[in-house]
Amino acid sequence: MGKTIIISNRLPVQLQISNGGISAIPSVGGLATGMKSVHSGSDSVWIGWSGLTDEEIPKKLAPKIDQALAEHGSAKVNLTAKEVDGFYYGFSNRTIWPLFHYFLEYSEFELESWNVYKAVNQKFADAILEKAEDDDIVWVHDYQLMLVPQMVRAKRPDISIGFFLHIPFPSFEIFRTLPWREEVLEGLLGADLIGFHTYDYERHFLSSVRRLLGLEVSFNDIYLNDRIIKVDSFPMGIDYKKFSEAAKEHEKNTTSQQTELQQRLNNHKRSTPDAKLILSIDRLDYSKGIAKRLNAFEYFLNKFPQYKEKVRLIILAVPSRSNVPQYQLLKKEVDELIGRINGDFSTVSWTPIWYFYRSVPFENLIDLYTSSDIAWLTPLRDGMNLVAKEYIATRTDKTGVLILSEMAGSANEMNESLLVNPNNFEQTANAIYEAINMPIEEQKERNTELQKRLERYNVERWANDFMSSLKEQKERDAANISKRLTEHRLSAVLDDFKKAKKRMLFLDYDGTLSKFHVDPQKAGPDEELYALLDALNALKDTEVYLVSGRDKETFTKWFLPKKYNMIVEHGVWISQNGEDFRMLENVKNDWMEKIRPVLESFVDRTPGSFIEEKNYSLAWHYRKTDPDFGNLRANELNTVLTSLIANDDLSILNGNKVMEIKSSNVNKGRATMRVLGEGDYDFVFAIGDDWTDEFMFQELPERTVTVKVGRQKTHAKYFIDDIKYVRNVLKRFAE
Numbered sequence: 001m002g003k004t005i006i007i008s009n010r011l012p013v014q015l016q017i018s019n020g021g022i023s024a025i026p027s028v029g030g031l032a033t034g035m036k037s038v039h040s041g042s043d044s045v046w047i048g049w050s051g052l053t054d055e056e057i058p059k060k061l062a063p064k065i066d067q068a069l070a071e072h073g074s075a076k077v078n079l080t081a082k083e084v085d086g087f088y089y090g091f092s093n094r095t096i097w098p099l100f101h102y103f104l105e106y107s108e109f110e111l112e113s114w115n116v117y118k119a120v121n122q123k124f125a126d127a128i129l130e131k132a133e134d135d136d137i138v139w140v141h142d143y144q145l146m147l148v149p150q151m152v153r154a155k156r157p158d159i160s161i162g163f164f165l166h167i168p169f170p171s172f173e174i175f176r177t178l179p180w181r182e183e184v185l186e187g188l189l190g191a192d193l194i195g196f197h198t199y200d201y202e203r204h205f206l207s208s209v210r211r212l213l214g215l216e217v218s219f220n221d222i223y224l225n226d227r228i229i230k231v232d233s234f235p236m237g238i239d240y241k242k243f244s245e246a247a248k249e250h251e252k253n254t255t256s257q258q259t260e261l262q263q264r265l266n267n268h269k270r271s272t273p274d275a276k277l278i279l280s281i282d283r284l285d286y287s288k289g290i291a292k293r294l295n296a297f298e299y300f301l302n303k304f305p306q307y308k309e310k311v312r313l314i315i316l317a318v319p320s321r322s323n324v325p326q327y328q329l330l331k332k333e334v335d336e337l338i339g340r341i342n343g344d345f346s347t348v349s350w351t352p353i354w355y356f357y358r359s360v361p362f363e364n365l366i367d368l369y370t371s372s373d374i375a376w377l378t379p380l381r382d383g384m385n386l387v388a389k390e391y392i393a394t395r396t397d398k399t400g401v402l403i404l405s406e407m408a409g410s411a412n413e414m415n416e417s418l419l420v421n422p423n424n425f426e427q428t429a430n431a432i433y434e435a436i437n438m439p440i441e442e443q444k445e446r447n448t449e450l451q452k453r454l455e456r457y458n459v460e461r462w463a464n465d466f467m468s469s470l471k472e473q474k475e476r477d478a479a480n481i482s483k484r485l486t487e488h489r490l491s492a493v494l495d496d497f498k499k500a501k502k503r504m505l506f507l508d509y510d511g512t513l514s515k516f517h518v519d520p521q522k523a524g525p526d527e528e529l530y531a532l533l534d535a536l537n538a539l540k541d542t543e544v545y546l547v548s549g550r551d552k553e554t555f556t557k558w559f560l561p562k563k564y565n566m567i568v569e570h571g572v573w574i575s576q577n578g579e580d581f582r583m584l585e586n587v588k589n590d591w592m593e594k595i596r597p598v599l600e601s602f603v604d605r606t607p608g609s610f611i612e613e614k615n616y617s618l619a620w621h622y623r624k625t626d627p628d629f630g631n632l633r634a635n636e637l638n639t640v641l642t643s644l645i646a647n648d649d650l651s652i653l654n655g656n657k658v659m660e661i662k663s664s665n666v667n668k669g670r671a672t673m674r675v676l677g678e679g680d681y682d683f684v685f686a687i688g689d690d691w692t693d694e695f696m697f698q699e700l701p702e703r704t705v706t707v708k709v710g711r712q713k714t715h716a717k718y719f720i721d722d723i724k725y726v727r728n729v730l731k732r733f734a735e
């Protein structure tokens with residue numbers, strides 16, 4: 001295994017320029033600590049923006065910066081002020097951030113900043129490419145770098161690339177409003193593994209991939225022609241030990257060792273021993289719902305006036321992205337709201353809100369977490385929200401109540417907290433009331449469960465899980481590649497073909513020889529295909545069979561004049577040497593009367609779907625329907641039909657966007673075996689793309705060269721990527 005290259009907008013260290021010198025201080029943030037196990041020693045490098053623009057870096061310090069960063073295993077990507085403006089303040093934080101947090105009205109769609117985003121993503125990708133060697137693993141982080149995976153893949157198709165999104169992935173209805181939606185998805189699909197905090201974000205992403213790119217998705221795998229991409233959820237944890245141990249140390253501090261903030265908090269507790277401290281910590285970001293929280297606090301004070309002078313709300317708002325106008329407006333709004341609420345409710349001895357607009361050092365964070373009876377974290381949308389987890393980790397005696405927004409990713413794992421909808425003031429005010437009055441025993445019960453979980457699934461585990469999954473994906477790909485019909489393997493197959501005395505080729509039609517079309521009748525053969533089949537048919541000592549689920553009328557029209565051998569309707573009919581079709585299997589079709597009305601009712605309720613009526617089977621096609629809705633209906637139909645046909649000798653075939661009901665004793669495996677039995681063939685070849693072809697792959701003799709078109713799970717010995725390759729391979733037989 002090679003080295004690991006981690007790449008994110010921000011580096012895990014912060015540069016500090018002082019007295020003409022430069023130093024790099026490790027960041028305390030969750031990502032930086034979490035990646036420690038992945039980013040250690042000489043076998044990893046972390047690439048990111050230093051936080052300073054080219055213009056801000058004094059020329060003579062530049063080499064020293066590189067050296068200071070190198071000491072922390074980091075390397076920087078240089079960005080000019082203009083680039084930071086378009087890429088970071090622009091497309092990342094004025095387009096993607098609001099859009100992905102459901103603030104559609106704040107999203108600006110500026111072509112100029114999109115162009116800068118692309119160019120800067122290319123810079124990050126180039127920085128990776130400069131360092132990447134065979135067997136390296138690349139882990140790309142977050143929404144600022146969504147195009148990087150594909151940019152790296154384009155130059156290094158062999159390399160293993162993971163991508164993790166730290167913010168929500170919005171529902172399709174929101175995502176589709178982005179003018180560059182396809183480019184963003186294609187950028188992400190350069191990765192082998194794409195990770196999200198929650199299953200919901202994963203599901204939204206897959207839905208956009210299906211609907212916008214029309215790609216095939218099976219469970220959480222996305223099938224491309226030449227690769228399978230895995231999508232999964234990995235809820236990020238915290239450095240649990242760091243927080244719980246800091247809290248234990250904090251308890252031991254004597255008064256003189258305590259911080260100034262802690263002493264102030266102690267004074268408050270002493271002067272009002274029965275008053276509760278409520279804590280709110282976030283970056284000053286509209287997604288965090290700070291203004292709404294203030295309004296809800298006012299609502300609470302009005303609804304439960306008995307708590308005036310009995311609660312104090314501490315708001316720590318960390319300055320963030322202050323070059324973006326929405327953040328400036330929010331600052332003003334929060335300042336004004338706090339001023340007004342404090343003005344309206346303060347008494348001689350009580351100010352309801354303490355407000356800090358700054359970032360505090362780690363020890364002050366611990367002061368705040370350990371001193372607060374309640375943590376009130378109610379973002380309107382939040383990818384995860386680590387503060388919620390950190391608060392619980394510091395509660396060494398297991399007391400304390402967490403009021404958490406349902407809209408935070410962490411709510412999925414923190415069910416024991418009081419979960420609220422931040423837009424519901426009545427519910428929120430009641431939750432504050434409940435938190436204030438919650439018996440200590442109940443607090444302990446809830447926090448015991450939460451702590452167990454947070455300790456177990458900590459940030460190190462998160463990072464390791466992601467890395468293991470990425471490595472597994474690489475192995476899975478390697479195993480798959482081992483089945484690819486490479487040139488070398490094809491030559492061996494062709495040798496056997498040439499040496500053989502009597503050969504048989506079974507060729508599926510749709511998805512193998514011809515591309516799918518939304519209207520199946522329009523997927524007819526082109527001139528190139530006729531020429532290829534003519535050439536194969538002219539080969540001596542070689543039988544060629546088209547083996548299809550199509551109806552005999554269509555194949556009569558397309559191929560009978562050519563005198564090709566054909567098996568259609570999965571094996572009900574056969575035509576040899578241009579003779580009319582005759583029945584290969586004796587099957588009934590009286591069951592159709594019972595099934596047809598059911599299918600018709602599904603057609604009525606599923607726009608775009610239609611019934612194809614064959615002589616001995618009925619097929620419900622849903623290629624033209626909305627993909628998610630079509631799949632949903634297909635599952636529903638499957639359930640309905642399964643119970644209906646329980647006593648008949650019928651089976652359901654789930655093909656590619658088609659569900660077919662037909663007699664159980666008809667399938668391509670049985671049909672091909674019957675014609676194979678008519679001669680003494682010493683070379684047999686079968687190729688197909690879908691589930692119905694698996695019958696051939698399973699039932700034909702072991703020595704058959706079976707080939708799957710595409711990368712889905714298969715019983716075939718080999719796979720090839722697409723129709724273009726199928727035709728190339730068949731041309732080699734015909735040469």
Ligand SMILES: O=P(O)(O)OC[C@H]1O[C@H](O[C@H]2O[C@H](CO)[C@@H](O)[C@H](O)[C@H]2O)[C@H](O)[C@@H](O)[C@@H]1O
Pocket residue numbers: 009010030142143166167236320321382383384385386
């Ligand atoms: O780099 P900034 O623009 O100053 O912003 C700080 C970070 O904010 C975002 O954090 C997200 O990641 C957290 C950890 O996964 C998650 O808990 C939180 O819900 C997210 O909002 C952003 O994703 C990072 O890239 C920023 O560095």
Ligand SMILES: O=c1ccn([C@@H]2O[C@H](COP(=O)(O)OP(=O)(O)O)[C@@H](O)[C@H]2O)c(=O)[nH]1
Pocket residue numbers: 028029030281282283318358359360361365384385386387388390
């Ligand atoms: O003054 C502060 C306040 C918060 N934090 C840290 O900032 C992170 C905030 O992460 P979260 O997931 O809650 O939200 P984000 O800001 O990433 O959207 C947490 O690890 C906090 O400990 C900090 O370092 N200094």
